Amino acid sequence: MSLQTNIPTVSTFRFLRNAAQILKNPLPFHRANFKRLGDTFRLKIGAKTSLLFSRDAGLAQYVLQKNQKNYYKSSIQTEDLAKYVGLGLLTTNGEHWRKQRKLIQPAFHKKHLTRLLDTVEKAIISEIERITVTEPIDIFPILNDLAFQTVVKALFSGAADANDIAELQEITETAQKMLVSELRQPYKAWWFKLTGKIERNIAYTHQARTILKQIVDERRKAEERFGDLLDMLLEATYDDGSVMEEEQLIDEILILFIAGHETTSNALTFFCELMARHPEVQEKLAVEVQQNTSLDIMTRIQESVYANAVIAEVMRLYPPVYFIDRVCLEDDAYNGMLIAKGTSILMSVYEIHRSVDFWDDPLTFKPERFEDATVQNTMAYYPFGAGPRKCIGNNFAMFEMILAMSELLKRFRIETKNTPIEILPLITLKPKNAILQFKTR
Numbered sequence: 375m376s377l378q379t380n381i382p383t384v385s386t387f388r389f390l391r392n393a394a395q396i397l398k399n400p401l402p403f404h405r406a407n408f409k410r411l412g413d414t415f416r417l418k419i420g421a422k423t424s425l426l427f428s429r430d431a432g433l434a435q436y437v438l439q440k441n442q443k444n445y446y447k448s449s450i451q452t453e454d455l456a457k458y459v460g461l462g463l464l465t466t467n468g469e470h471w472r473k474q475r476k477l478i479q480p481a482f483h484k485k486h487l488t489r490l491l492d493t494v495e496k497a498i499i500s501e502i503e504r505i506t507v508t509e510p511i512d513i514f515p516i517l518n519d520l521a522f523q524t525v526v527k528a529l530f531s532g533a534a535d536a537n538d539i540a541e542l543q544e545i546t547e548t549a550q551k552m553l554v555s556e557l558r559q560p561y562k563a564w565w566f567k568l569t570g571k572i573e574r575n576i577a578y579t580h581q582a583r584t585i586l587k588q589i590v591d592e593r594r595k596a597e598e599r600f601g602d603l604l605d606m607l608l609e610a611t612y613d614d615g616s617v618m619e620e621e622q623l624i625d626e627i628l629i630l631f632i633a634g635h636e637t638t639s640n641a642l643t644f645f646c647e648l649m650a651r652h653p654e655v656q657e658k659l660a661v662e663v664q665q666n667t668s669l670d671i672m673t674r675i676q677e678s679v680y681a682n683a684v685i686a687e688v689m690r691l692y693p694p695v696y697f698i699d700r701v702c703l704e705d706d707a708y709n710g711m712l713i714a715k716g717t718s719i720l721m722s723v724y725e726i727h728r729s730v731d732f733w734d735d736p737l738t739f740k741p742e743r744f745e746d747a748t749v750q751n752t753m754a755y756y757p758f759g760a761g762p763r764k765c766i767g768n769n770f771a772m773f774e775m776i777l778a779m780s781e782l783l784k785r786f787r788i789e790t791k792n793t794p795i796e797i798l799p800l801i802t803l804k805p806k807n808a809i810l811q812f813k814t815r
């Protein structure tokens with residue numbers, strides 16, 4: 375097996391001709407080529423490099439689940455991101471990843487998360503109280519802080535200093551911005567190196583490590599147990615009975631900040647936008663929220679059937695992780711298509727979620743399609759990925775989002791804006807200019 379000769383190819387020339395548009399928003403370029411060439415095409419970038427782009431749900435299932443052992447995460451995460459946040463769950467492959475996943479998975483089990491819900495709900499409410507109703511506001515920054523604070527409180531309860539947390543947020547967001555610049559402007563790599571920009575950012579993340587070390591040291595000395603994620607991570611043991619080394623623990627904490635905050639704030643912002651645009655859905659959801667008054671938070675979450683369907687539909691149309699990439703380890707074949715060792719594959723979650731082959735009237739926002747919860751388990755729905763590397767925080771994220779949606783609609787009616795939803799596809803699918811009017815209910 376050598377080349378994927380039977381896969382239609384987009385030339386380097388066509389790529390360069392569209393480079394400016396791709397840099398701004400690559401989704402229309404992907405869509406145009408899928409339309410022209412079919413569900414999988416090869417993009418040649420220069421003489422040696424080529425990438426496979428696919429919206430074939432069967433291929434995604436094959437790569438992420440059926441033959442996942444033959445596919446590793448690409449260097450975008452294992453090198454480009456890892457140089458800032460270290461080597462942990464999101465940024466490693468093979469044995470290192472397996473060992474960490476086995477160790478950390480129990481902390482994200484529903485049973486453990488139940489204990490965190492009280493803290494998480496308090497964090498959500500204190501951020502939502504910042505929303506003002508006097509004029510339209512950009513809701514993204516508030517929801518971004520909400521998502522960060524939620525992860526922080528789940529990790530450290532109330533036990534960390536507010537200034538330290540603000541600094542941690544600033545540092546992780548700066549590292550993320552730098553990574554976006556690097557990935558979108560690879561031709562500037564020499565400039566970033568020459569000006570020492572990358573080194574400065576890496577040094578900046580060391581400041582975050584110092585703060586986290588302090589928090590961990592204090593926790594180790596504390597007599598009290600908090601029952602939060604940090605306690606669980608400190609107590610978790612590998613098969614040989616040993617616990618995580620401090621550096622590893624700090625890498626994992628930084629990774630939870632990165633993986634767990636922008637994704638959730640994107641989804642919640644698109645939720646607000648779609649509520650403003652679909653008042654009938656908003657009112658139906660507000661009724662469910664008003665009727666759902668159990669004092670037990672987990673019961674309330676479980677009874678939020680329509681909220682579950684609404685957020686599932688929000689993430690179908692606007693999946694925060696809009697593509698998933700892998701590299702093929704050994705020559706492989708799928709459905710008559712040869713995939714050579716070393717091939718990078720980008721699977722477009724965005725396109726699969728909008729495919730007419732799987733979704734009736736795919737561009738229309740219709741939460742009712744998810745009222746049958748089993749629809750979420752189909753091979754055409756991947757907001758949290760699939761297979762052994764499926765998002766470890768998926769339950770956490772769903773609980774958090776359902777609580778945030780409820781608290782928002784308990785207090786506010788979100789009003790229409792007439793401009794179309796703007797998106798900014800960077801590492802995640804970000805909303806742009808989410809300026810909305812909140813009115814007290």
Ligand code: HEM
Nearest residue numbers: 463464633634637638694695757758759763765766767771
């Ligand atoms: C709406 C919110 C979220 C979405 C849409 C999302 C989506 C995803 C996806 C698609 C993956 C798999 C990527 C791949 O296979 O390459 C992933 C992995 C991951 N997510 Fe999430 N995520 C969300 C929230 C969270 C939260 C709240 C946390 C933690 C607090 C988290 C932690 C992680 C980690 C650690 C991984 C790597 C897992 C591994 O490789 O073993 N995520 N996420």
